[in-house]
Amino acid sequence: MSVSVADVTSGRQLLLASLLVNPRLDSLLRGALAAVQTNALTPLYALPVAVRRRLAGAPIQIDGNTLDPDLQLLLRVEGLLPNAPKSDVAKARAHLRTLCKLVSGQPRELQRVTELTVRGADGQLGARLYVPRTASGGLLVFFHGGGWVVGDLDTHDSFCRALADDAGIRVLSVDYRLAPEAPAPTAAEDAIAAFTWAVDHAVDFGAEPGLVAVGGDSAGGNLAAVVAQQCVRRDLPLPALQVLLYPALDLVGRRPSRDLFAEGFILTEADILWYRDHYTPDPAVRSDPLVSPLLADDLTGLPPAYITTAGFDPLRDEGNEYAAALKAAGVDVTHVCHTSLTHGHVNLRPLPGATQDAHTALANRLRQTLTGPA
Incomplete structure (x- = not known):
């Protein structure tokens, strides 16, 4: 038979x-x-x-x-x-890799995926460049999520492939140093160094230096927000766009969504505290804008922002608050709250319905903003 x-x-x-x-x-x-x-x-x-x-x-x-x-x-x-x-x-790092395999979907075939190194704050960092078959002059420097403790190039490989393909841009995913081996603000300084290196070398990748965006999800969204702020404060090249996907923005304060979604929705209250304690074993650094960008005194002059929050995410309220604060400071902000989704939904893109819709909206915005000569 x-x-x-x-x-x-x-x-x-x-x-x-x-x-x-x-x-x-x-x-x-x-x-x-x-x-x-x-x-x-x-x-x-x-x-x-x-x-x-x-x-x-x-x-x-x-x-x-x-x-x-x-x-x-x-x-x-x-x-x-x-x-x-x-x-x-x-084991926590291995666990995340296992979960990502569950929902990664079939990896997109691109024109080229290249392993390389980029400049970090203290030496070289691993990175991966995704080049779609048809690309504009745009480049997104991407920092993965994982609470600054877990996550790597592989956990977000499927997402970066799909985003590069659907947005028609190059994506440079950076393997910044993780805690507890490298506590705060190491990841933030790595992110700043990697972004400025990418702008300096954009032409080498076939991208336009003026069309380099910065982005990340969760802890990576935190790093992207820090990069945008510090580029203004340190007089560095500004990102064309900052993409903050359900970002962690305040390691000091606590908002109602932390209690509403403390259990059962991928990111738990116990997770948040575990990540925080590993990334910032010294509580004194938690109020520094390099760690908690929501606590920055001045948000004027920052580049345009695309911010997403999720309705069932304990970090929802701080993302909403940051979007409002940026708007109040005169920043061009697009804030999308995906009310039916949870934290971590970018890695769930192969799911039908709302997760795919969120991915499509992000790809469309990147395509619109980073359109330029190929």
């Missing part, structure tokens, strides 16, 4: 579905997910919409927002994964 690809795919879908609806089989799913490969969840999201909605469970509504049902289904699957021990940094 022959078995078609369609039969195999259907079987995987039914297996995942049965595991989700039968709690007694949770242990089997945990074992399977412990050794996941790229695209492991693709069959799940090929199920009919009605089936996915049923598997996701009753709608989750908090603070006037309704969680995207496909993202809710992913959270249910993630809940069956073993938790990363927060006492072991190496």
Whole structure:
């Protein structure tokens, strides 16, 4: 008897579905997910919409927002994964790489992906340049998320490939130094050095020096905000655009969204404190704008900003507050709150619906802003 690809795919879908609806089989799913490969969840999201909605469970509504049902289904699957021990940094880093493999999707084929080194604050840093088949003169210098402790070029590889392809720009992803090996403000200084190096070498990449943007998600969004501020203060070349995706902006204050979404939505309160304590073991540095850019005294003169926040993110309120503060300082700000999404959604791009819509909106903005001679 022959078995078609369609039969195999259907079987995987039914297996995942049965595991989700039968709690007694949770242990089997945990074992399977412990050794996941790229695209492991693709069959799940090929199920009919009605089936996915049923598997996701009753709608989750908090603070006037309704969680995207496909993202809710992913959270249910993630809940069956073993938790990363927060006492072991190496295991936490490996855990994030595993989660990213679950939802990475098929890697985009580009014209070229090149490993290289860039200037850091104290020596060279690893980096990866993504060049799409058709590119304008724009370049995005990107800093990955992960609380300044986890994350690397590989965890955000699929996202950077897709963004370069969809926006039609080059993307330079920078592997800045992580805590606790390199506490604050090392990552910030690395980011500033890497961005200015990229502007200096833009022509070497086929990009225009005046069309170099800076961006990042979560902790990377924090670094991108710091770069934009410090370029003004240190009289360095300004980014054409600062892209702050659900950024962490204040390591001192606390806002209501931290309590509303303290558990169950990818980034938890325990995670936030763990990352903060590793990145800033000296509490005295937390109020420095190099660490908490929301606490800067003067926001005038900063480059245009594209800021996204997520409705189910404990960092939502500080992102909203920073967008408002930038606008009050006369900065050109586009602020998009993706009300149905959670923290970390850029790495969930292969999911249908709201996560894909957020990715498309970001790619469109980069394409519009960084259009220039190829």
